[in-house]
Amino acid sequence: MKKYVVAVSGGVDSVVLLDMLVSKKLPTTYHLLPTNNQLIVAHFDHGIRADSAKDAIFVNDLAKKYGLPFETKREELGTNTSEDMARIRRYKFLRALVKKHKAQLVTAHHSDDVIETIAINLSRGTGWRGLAVLDSDIIRPLTSMTKLEIIDYANQHNLAWQEDSTNAGTKYLRNRIRQKMSDFDDDSKRQLLGLWAEQKSLKKDIDNEAARLVGEGPTYDRYFFIHLDFATGLECLRCITKALLTRPQLQKTLHAIKTALPHKTFVAGNGIEIIFTSRNFTVKLVK
16 A cells, blocks of 8 residues: 655645545546545644744644644754755655655645746756756646646635745745746746646656666766767766766766876766776766
């Protein structure tokens, strides 16, 4: 019997997700319909807002209402914590629960989140993969729903939720992007979501082809990489480093593969070292 860790912040998105999972009213495009005792409600308190403890109490009460187990953790990250760090700490907690319960993670990302994430990635210059966002082992049943549809569901089913006071500010990039994208018409959003679906499919094809080209490793032919075009080289290198490197780190590593002297070691980042001979290089993960 599968188990599912459901990330619930207390906001309207995750409150609606939890209710849909319990009542088996997920969008028809999604087929995840676990029984109630397969769900574990998870809440992470960043300790960023002075009133955040109220959210944990609210989500705990929500779990009790549905008769579900509740897991929570609080960290004192502070008001100056970056958006990226807050996300990293939250997912570390959620991933730990997934491992503990041998479960899958379910989050409440919706179609507006997809569009915002694409815009954020493109603004950061992440390349074409910035369009293939939210593509992982995480289950996201609400990506076919808009924010307005989620709020409508909550109102129709008399659901209460907590408002995060930081959502109205402009400190975080996502909030600034969200405000700018509020003028997007429905047709533009549909086009972006269509492009998102295409890019996710393309991403799988590229990953499979890159794996076929490079082989199993951990030792690879420098000559092969030297004669690849830049874009293909990055994709092949991303494959053999298990997607652990950022795009700038991949670019520097690719340059090192083409220019490094034999018997040199290049520290690529995130625990990855590249050891060179005149003909080959070996990828080593330092623990």
